[in-house]
Structures are given as structure tokens and as C-alpha cells.
Amino acid sequence: MDSPVLSRNNVKVFGRGTQPMLFAHGFGCDQNMWRFVTPAFADDYRIVLFDYVGSGKSELAAYDLERYATLNGYASDVLDVSHALELQNVIFVGHSVSSMVGVLAANREPGLFERLILIGPSPRYINDAPAYVGGFERSDIEGLLETMEKNYIGWANFLAPVIMKNPDHPELTSELVTSFCSTDPVVARRFAEATFFADNRSDLAAVEVPSLIMQCSDDMIAPAAVGEYVSRELRGSTLRHLRATGHCPHMSHPKETVAVMREYLRSPVDGAQSVARIR
Amino acid sequence: MRADRCRPALDPLLDLAPCGFISFLDDGCVCAANRTLLEMLGYSPDEVLDKHIELILAVGSRIFYQTHFFPLLRLHGRADEIFLLLRSKSGEDVAVLANAIRRERRGEWMTDAVLLRLVERRKFEDALLDAKHVAEQAVAAAEDANRAKSDFLAMMSHELRTPLNAIGGYVQLLEMGVHGPITPAQAEALGRVTRSQQHLLRLINDILNLARIESGRIDYDLQTISLNDIVMATLPMIEPQIAVKGLRYDVDVPLGLKAAADREKLEQILLNLLSNATKFTHEGGSLHIEGALVPDREDLVELRVGDTGVGIPGDRLELVFAPFVQVESSHAARVEGTGLGLSISRDLARGMGGDLTAESTLGVGSTFTIRLRRG
Numbered sequence: 001m002d003s004p005v006l007s008r009n010n011v012k013v014f015g016r017g018t019q020p021m022l023f024a025h026g027f028g029c030d031q032n033m034w035r036f037v038t039p040a041f042a043d044d045y046r047i048v049l050f051d052y053v054g055s056g057k058s059e060l061a062a063y064d065l066e067r068y069a070t071l072n073g074y075a076s077d078v079l080d081v082s083h084a085l086e087l088q089n090v091i092f093v094g095h096s097v098s099s100m101v102g103v104l105a106a107n108r109e110p111g112l113f114e115r116l117i118l119i120g121p122s123p124r125y126i127n128d129a130p131a132y133v134g135g136f137e138r139s140d141i142e143g144l145l146e147t148m149e150k151n152y153i154g155w156a157n158f159l160a161p162v163i164m165k166n167p168d169h170p171e172l173t174s175e176l177v178t179s180f181c182s183t184d185p186v187v188a189r190r191f192a193e194a195t196f197f198a199d200n201r202s203d204l205a206a207v208e209v210p211s212l213i214m215q216c217s218d219d220m221i222a223p224a225a226v227g228e229y230v231s232r233e234l235r236g237s238t239l240r241h242l243r244a245t246g247h248c249p250h251m252s253h254p255k256e257t258v259a260v261m262r263e264y265l266r267s268p269v270d271g272a273q274s275v276a277r278i279r
Numbered sequence: 280m281r282a283d284r285c286r287p288a289l290d291p292l293l294d295l296a297p298c299g300f301i302s303f304l305d306d307g308c309v310c311a312a313n314r315t316l317l318e319m320l321g322y323s324p325d326e327v328l329d330k331h332i333e334l335i336l337a338v339g340s341r342i343f344y345q346t347h348f349f350p351l352l353r354l355h356g357r358a359d360e361i362f363l364l365l366r367s368k369s370g371e372d373v374a375v376l377a378n379a380i381r382r383e384r385r386g387e388w389m390t391d392a393v394l395l396r397l398v399e400r401r402k403f404e405d406a407l408l409d410a411k412h413v414a415e416q417a418v419a420a421a422e423d424a425n426r427a428k429s430d431f432l433a434m435m436s437h438e439l440r441t442p443l444n445a446i447g448g449y450v451q452l453l454e455m456g457v458h459g460p461i462t463p464a465q466a467e468a469l470g471r472v473t474r475s476q477q478h479l480l481r482l483i484n485d486i487l488n489l490a491r492i493e494s495g496r497i498d499y500d501l502q503t504i505s506l507n508d509i510v511m512a513t514l515p516m517i518e519p520q521i522a523v524k525g526l527r528y529d530v531d532v533p534l535g536l537k538a539a540a541d542r543e544k545l546e547q548i549l550l551n552l553l554s555n556a557t558k559f560t561h562e563g564g565s566l567h568i569e570g571a572l573v574p575d576r577e578d579l580v581e582l583r584v585g586d587t588g589v590g591i592p593g594d595r596l597e598l599v600f601a602p603f604v605q606v607e608s609s610h611a612a613r614v615e616g617t618g619l620g621l622s623i624s625r626d627l628a629r630g631m632g633g634d635l636t637a638e639s640t641l642g643v644g645s646t647f648t649i650r651l652r653r654g
Contacts, residue, residue: 028347033350079505102346147339247346248345252305252353
């Protein structure tokens, strides 16, 4: 339990259950993004939270430009954390880019995972005309990189610690916290590039672990057509459309998110697994 | 339906404000926008109200909204000084700085944001970022060039050593009379060939060493080492030259003084310093070797090599550590060497977590100080 990975990835474990739910945050944030949904599962599962190296309160010194140049490096973080805690039958919950990180991890060690819950997955964000519509052109991503760069420039206090005045969490009022979204500018850019220039379409077909695809309404980052593409390619997957709009239902619509996840977790895993076995 | 849900009545004063104002729900639905913002973007109220906030954002900023801005609002309750690119109705980019706060109003969580238009400031930011990129590229190009140079030097040094070793070997065979007896004149000539060959080999080894250090291909085996031992092991190697020039020397290194160092590399540095001191000190001069703890720094030790030599002009003192530099002095004829010794020595000292520095007075002498972590 005292593996260096636990401090490297700022791993947090809680909950009264035994089966682990491993929550992997998306690009731009850290494990704090899960705090509106994890309490709903803490009675029945062992909740494992972590920050990717370079995000949140991970150890920046452990950041390696080579390792994290592609999503495979992030998948290694997922596997490292799972090994450090000796997890088994993992329910992996990944938001956005972490959906593909989960896919990569599951392909490397299928036996480790029982199910994958993928929130807003996209195997490729950039259009690949004529057959594939990811939703973005390369120039759009350049626009994101420019916006990020402007926000990481010195005088914006984007990176500065802020006094927390959070009306929905009065117990946290006035606590001095570092911005949850703060990451080193170089790391953030690298993560953005690894995310938005990735093409993981060919990894989907290899997945043997059953999965849930949670597709939001009006999600411009992972449009409905992408969700359908993922559900076609990912055998043994269940596609659920949410009423929640946007790209972060676990933050904007936590109740619906929890309900859909619960319903999926109650469904027998055998049915889904047999789909995988038949192939 | 949405309209009932949010549409806050805007204070008419907000329409007169010199900055944009917008309110939106967690799902992005716009509830209010002041006239300044609508005019900035060329929209009528109906074209924006009840629509998603993404409508007025450039694509890059839409992604940023989903990945950074909204999470910040949701987790912190506010977001300050966020740069966003808005998209006007006619498709133009409008740069703004956003300050936003999320709070509950009439049972709905709503974000109120003030959008300050950036015109001049954006130009300055662009210029700054451009300058930063140019500088980063220049640094990367220089590093590439230096690495290429090191690789080239390493390769060339290897290539040169092979024939030089062959020359040395065959001269030895001739001297031994393997190919028949040689005359005293021939023996003397062969001796000159050998000395030149050995000199050339030393220079090439120096170059190879520098190239290895610069390309990071050197491992350091740090151990606790007695500085007195190092001095006593190194001095005999240089004593013949000291004796030839008739120099005096004294050693003052406390027996218990220990450093964390790589023995071989420390010996190399010390030999280089002693050899320089001998080379640049006139006959009858003296050398002084001294070891001590660093005052006020209990974790550091120093080993100093002082001489009463020609000295180095103050403005050239740092230059002696640059590769391929040999400081010319009117007091001394140019001395043989690659000018790599001190550069290599400093790199080695730094590689062991220490440093090598120099002090000098022209015509009086120089002192070189190796600083190391205490062992």
C-alpha cells in the first residue's frame, strides 16, 4: 500500500464496498470533478480517485514528456494505480479523454476490468473526411491551444490559488485552494495535443470488457454521431443517451448521471461478457 | 419554458455599462445579455436568449468552456480573468476577458459573467507570445546544433584515434628494431614522431571527453573520498614537470576532510589544475594546494590550487571555462593544449553536484577552487 505511485498520482481511496470503482478525470481538471457523483457509490463500492501525473496534486517531478506524449502514457498511470492497490474486477469510470485511456488500459490488461463506464467518449476529435465526423478541424484545436496559452500567461490569475467561496459547499468557504484546473502550461498543452490529435478508432474493436457509453445531448466535444460510432465499434457496449446537455454531466447533471450508472451496474455483467466471448 | 425558468429582469443600468454582461444556466442556456454585448457581437436579443452560450464562442473557446471554464465555475463557484474568444454573428473573433460568478437565484444555479473587450492588450499578448516562441525556437535550434557538434566531435575523435594508434604502434616496432637496426639519428626522429603522436592523442581524448560530457553520456560514481588522499595520489603524476621548472609547492589539506565525489573524475580535475598551474608559472614560482570547509556552508568543501603565475585578466576570467578558449597573455607565449581542460573540469565538477571557479590577478597569480558536496 505504500507504493510511490500512490503519492505520484495523488491516489485517494474511500467507501465501504469491496469492488473498486476507479474514476479517471478528463483533460483540464482533476479528481475533484468527481465529487458530485462519488458519494452515491461510496456505500456499495471502494472508490478510487487519482490525478494523472501533471494534473491536480500529482507529483509534477514525475512528469515525463515522452511518456505522456500519447494517451498510452496515461493508460500506464491507470494500470500503475490499479497494480499499486492490487485492484481486481475494476469498474473503470472515465470522463471524456479518459474513456479512450480506459480502452487502452483494458486492451493491455483485459483481465483487470469488469466493466468500463465511458462518459462522452470520442476515439478521434478531428474529422476524417469523408467517412468519419469527429466534430473538429485541426484549426479548431489550434484555437483551443491559443485560448489555453492566453489563459496560462502570467497575469491571468487562472493558475493562482483562489479563496473558495462556494455557495453550494459552505463548509469549504474561505479555504485557500489551488485552482482545480491548474496544471503546468507545458503539461497542459501536451495533454491537449495528446487528447485532441489522438486517433484511437482502431483500438475500439479489440476491447473485450463490456462497457457503457453515456452520451449527452448537445455535446459539442463528443457529438451524438461519435457516440453511435463508438457503440458500433465497441462490442459488448450499451449506449445510453442522457437528457443532460454539454460535456460534463457528472458536474452539470449529477443526479441523472448517477441514476444511469446505477442502472447499468445493476444489469448482469454476464450477458455483456458473453457478447464478448461469442466473438 | 426556458424563458420562465430564468430570464432575470436586467437592471437598465447594465445596458449602459461599457462592458458585456451575460447570465447563463449550468446547461449553458443564456438567460440575459446586456445591450453592450449584443452590439459587440451584432446579435438581436432573441438570437441569443434561450440559446446555448456556445453560440457566441469561437470553436477553440467552446472546448475551453467545456474543459476548463465550466468546471472552474462548478468547482470554485467563480472564474477570474479568463481569456475567451467570442464569435460575432458575422463570424469575427472578439477577444474578451471574463470574470464570472456562479450562484443560486430563484432556485436555479446561474452564472453571471462580465466580459471586457480586449483590443490593445491582445496585441501586446500576441507580441509577447510570439517573442516567447521565437526565443524557444532559437534555444531549441542552438541545443540541436550543439548536440550535433558533440556527436560529430565524438565520431571524429574515434575516427582519428584509430590511425594515430597505428602510427604509435608502428613507430614502436621500428624503435625496437623489428624491421632492422636503426641509426641514432633515426631513433631521435622516431622519438619526435612518438611525442607528436602522443600529444595529438591527448588532444583528441580531450575533445572526446568534452563531447561525451556535453551529450550527457557520463556516469558519476559518487563516494566519500578523502581530499588529502586525492592530492597525494595526483601530485606524483605532475611532480616531474614541477621539478623541471624548479617550482616550490606546499599542501595544506586536513586529513579528515572528505567530499562526495567520483575519484577518477576528481583526480582528472586536480591533475588538470596542477598541470595548468605548472605551465603558467615562471621558474622559481610556487604552487599552493589547500583544502577547507566552506565558511557558513557546512555541507560543502573546497579544494584550491593557487599559483604565482602569469594570471588572467579580469574580463577574461570566465572565458577560460568556455571550450576551445586559451587566454592569450603578453607575459607568456601560447602554451600547448586544446583549451578544453578547464571546460571539461568544470563540467565534471558540476556533474558531481559541485563547481569549479577561478580568481586571478594579472602578474600575481591565479587560484582555482573546486567546490564539492561534503562527504
